[in-house]
Amino acid sequence: MKNLYSLLLLSFLTFSCNSDSDGETEPTPEAMYFPPSDGSNTWESKSVADLNWNQNAVQPLLDYLELKNTKSFIILVNGRIVMENYFNGHSATTPWYWASAGKTLTATVTGIAQEEGLININNKVSDYLGTGWTSAPLAKESMITCKNLLCMTSGLNDALGDDVSPANLQYVADAGTRWAYHNVYVKLQDVVAQASGQTWTNYFNTKLRDRIGMTGGAWINSDGLSVYWSTTRNMARFGLLSLNQGKWDGNTIVNSAYFNQATTTSQNLNQAYGYLWWLNGKSTYRLPGLQLQFNGTLIPNAPSDMYAALGKNDQKIYVIPSMKMVIIRMGEVANPENPTFALSGFDNELWDKINDLYQ
Template identity: 25%
Template structure:
């Protein structure tokens, strides 16, 4: 038996200041870290891994030395990981794991909060249903969800929702945390407490139907959560299945994953399409490899290749450059994926607190970063480019 040192022991019951609640999870780096590591604050639904054996990841004998690899600003990759409060990091090159490590007490088997990286899974589900003829991406969302007729979200087409081109506005509300545009979604999902005078949406459906038109759909990039929630509502209405079940059937159970993933639920049991998924680093590496190989993994074509090739084309770069995401210079957004238009053909799933699944097809590389980084802006990672530059020169 491995000895347990005093520093590893926890106090039971925990001290009051060590208890993370919906009132304080965003108030300190320590509490945010615990929130990202654990899904205990909210109910969740299992995304079952299936009953097959896990696919085996292949590892190189010598792992990358990230202290020696430096970006264009002379910052080492390891320093970057520490500065951005990384919980887990993995690099795959030519199908082999070149680096895998865990920080801040995060365990390899723990599902980590993915936040908005969940959106990219939703985009795949929507495009697959369209590919099967179950929906027309050029029809307005209100065609499939009549309850959205007359709302801001109902005025956009499915494709415009996929590309975040349905500018909407919501009720303004003061909150103790003050996080995120369209803050009422955090109260509608039960993620943060409601102020005493709150009279807004009590669940995700209320949140979506409260949306108001801000600009003409298709004329601007406006990244926000309601558009993905509308997509989630559409696929559930068409299939009669919840989102966790769809991700399980279409993607997760086919990858040969090691662990179940999880989907956070709102107060009435609705999957949070815009940011509710949790998964482990290694399983997301399997997903990344599937995307890198145009949908083929574990001996099968999981997602049709043309769906992924369409993602890689990207969207309207001018719209994004004119938005409040202009710090992502050169990027576009298409089908719920961020496309960087870099020399590696890169595209990524990205989430709040710096979750990143970056796929670089032209460099045969997948890089994953799970974090609990409080910075309001997820950086354009020069470190990722430094890693790829190093790999392709070897």
């Protein structure tokens, strides 16, 4: 009798834990999926119908993407592929450049190096590179920290082009007093290389790329800057890592506390900027090349909790935690008459089409 009573009690407790107040069983939340990190092409999928999204909105979205010079487009929900489409001669195996969307790779690896005790982002850049890495007066150069490079607040002149040689890194304002979008952030790659005693590529590959299966991607030198190239699925892998705040299938790739800092307003000059990540849902924002502050949110049609890696010619990684969603877009510039370095009008137009899928 005692055994029967125990069995009935266990059954009741199990039922209670999986039922709502009306006695109806609640569905178990779907687990986050991670594709294998062994370089295989295996990746679970989920259909638009499975999500009860609007199938009638799919083709207008695809037509728009093709019209806007898109090469590839992926939507992940809970890590699973919901849409994966290629256009204009591109394929799943063709690499394409990330442009400035790859800044977030540098921010992530910088966090890994800090977690390993190799660097401290609050330290001066010159602690790792020595003095004279800019042409600023020594006292001004010594004010620039690694965090300033992550936040785009180096105070160096952003109007002199992509060249980051010392002669082209000229003082404009004290570090921390001026926000300006500047390729000087790549000096963080030199910092990591110097502190680790490895090449940047080797450290990046072993600490990030290979651990999440971004096989085949590579840094390629372009006009003095290293630009990352990879397949679209590899970009999606990094987006999935970012959605999970630096964790990959139970393994910590980058400390979640650091990643949270990276995707939170990092300074008081541009609310919409973290550590090389763009942040939606803020009340004001600044844009590359302008010393102006704009009122309103960065991408009004997009979810307010979204953070994004944005690159020249409309390379996009959108990460939306509230929807457990990652969206990737690679391609040529969407609106050739209005090319931009990062954010463009295309972002808001695209989100108008995406919203039709599920609203």
